[in-house]
Amino acid sequence: MSVSPNSEVRLLGKSEIVRGILADIDCAARSGAKVLITGETGVGKEVVARLIHQRSARAAGKLVTVNCAGLPDSLLESELFGHVRGSFTGAYRDKPGLLEMAPNGTVFLDEVGEMSARMQVVLLRFLETGEIQRIGADRSHTRVNVRLITATNRDLPKEIAAGTFREDLFFRLNVIRMTIPPLRERIEDVPLLFEHYLAYYCEQHHVERPEITQAALDVLLGYRWPGNIRELRNVAERIALKSIGQVLRPADLPSELLRPAPQVAPGAAAAAALAHSAQVEEMTQRMLRHGESFWSAVYPVFMARDLTRADLRRIVEIGLESTNGNYRLLVALYNMPNEDYKRFLGFLRKHNCHLPFQRFRTIPLRAGSGTVHRAPVAAAG
Ligand SMILES: Nc1ncnc2c1ncn2[C@@H]1O[C@H](COP(=O)(O)OP(=O)(O)OP(=O)(O)O)[C@@H](O)[C@H]1O
Ligand SMILES: [Mg+2]
Known part of the structure; x- marks a missing residue:
């Protein structure tokens, strides 16, 4: 009110x-x-x-x-x-x-x-x-x-x-x-809106504003945007928070933009998805920017069932995107000591959240005619 x-x-x-x-x-x-x-x-x-x-x-x-x-x-x-x-x-x-x-x-x-x-x-x-x-x-x-x-x-x-x-x-x-x-029916507005909000959030968070590569732009144009402009704004802020440097490539974009479009119903489902992404975002920021350990930022919340498996996978995914699929580096990235490597992997396997690393080793994208396809990925390992 x-x-x-x-x-x-x-x-x-x-x-x-x-x-x-x-x-x-x-x-x-x-x-x-x-x-x-x-x-x-x-x-x-x-x-x-x-x-x-x-x-x-x-x-x-x-x-x-x-x-x-x-x-x-x-x-x-x-x-x-x-x-x-x-x-x-x-x-x-x-x-x-x-x-x-x-x-x-x-x-x-x-x-x-x-x-x-x-x-x-x-x-x-x-x-x-x-x-x-x-x-x-x-x-x-x-x-x-x-x-x-x-x-x-x-x-x-x-x-x-x-x-x-x-x-x-x-x-x-x-x-x-x-x-x-909806935004997907006026997709030609996406570049302008995205540039606007990226510039805005980079200034807010005092980070360098990256150039958007054509390939990244193709991904933005091929996405369905179920949460419309609010979601676009949220993506721009997440990218600004990551402070990725001079250029924005497809791999810097949230992974949900890279997947083939799920048929998300408008309304409650999209709103819930956005709320979840905010929680994931907040947790990864605590680890990536504030040095908090995975064991305190994520583990207890997941064990208390306040974080879904999909969210945990997303957190793993965000990390693997930065480490190019390397789990040892992920342990360090999420502020755990090296000797926790086995414990961490055991935890992820037990809860079915151990993602195959191969797909993070390349940028498996082929963009064109408004749709984005992910190339076949190697089998789970
Ligand atoms: N054309 C636009 N240009 C710039 N910003 C926009 C535009 N349309 C929407 N936004 C921004 O997107 C966000 C969502 O807009 P708004 O709250 O008006 O949506 P809504 O249709 O009322 O959503 P809901 O149904 O969820 O309440 C806001 O932050 C708003 O400033
Ligand atoms: Mg409203």
Whole structure:
């Protein structure tokens, strides 16, 4: 939940699609109508909502963002509409809701598709009357002039068919509809976005900004980007953190970009994958940059089952990418004494995380016509 100052937001991209989105933003900004923004996770729905507000006649007013996911009904209702003193335990005084805090401004309801059936009714009532009724009050408290922008990565017509989203609410929200296409449908924007975020994170982390080789660019262009621009941004930061030197080659890229595209469903699965990659990233950074040992950074977390096998394999993979497949060097890289070599390998074998080293000895890539193939690798050893 946030009330934002009008900080600068940018929608980068030169593709026809981005030009179209920018034109639609201007069009939506000129009207005061409600906007429903849909699209996969990480495509820029919030960026679009902010730009609509900033370019609209309400720009001098506030933009209040409320994320409808993950909040219990009572809390969400109280955040939006406020409550009166004594309406529930802990309600010591009257409290205004966020809708009242943005007079002549914009309220951005993110993840509106996650609202419970009851909250959908409450929202619908507000949209029909414009009246705010605080929790615990017996009549409406005031009327507000706010513009509503909503966003979701759910397919609302499908939710309506399944009976989980109200059709009447959908028609209220869906006045101006903006659908933001996934990054893989505007792949020509990838170089610009990647350069932008790589430069940004290299500056942030005070590391040299590498030149991107054509082969690395081909990998970026051939990837499906299930997490869209958020994932691209995350990859750029991971590379900046690795401080790889003057040039960026395919082997410097995270291995998931090098594999043939898995069919990742948008939404929860992609978000979970990103959360995991952040945990892996954090652990490898602790070892690579802060000298922490594998035995303290990774081992206990894995044994407590807070790290999956796939994550452990990924950590091994990241190391082997740097050591060119050499396990002895990996032991040193992850800050273990040489004599731990056997113990380390035994541990990996026991948990089925000992990866064949051969595939890290070359750059088995052949890029072309938008897809990236990995050459056959030697059998496990
Ligand atoms: N065209 C763009 N140019 C630059 N940065 C962008 C662009 N689109 C998105 N981003 C960045 O990508 C990240 C994800 O964008 P945003 O939060 O708007 O996505 P979203 O569609 O709301 O995702 P979610 O559905 O997961 O909430 C943000 O860091 C945002 O700044
Ligand atoms: Mg969002």
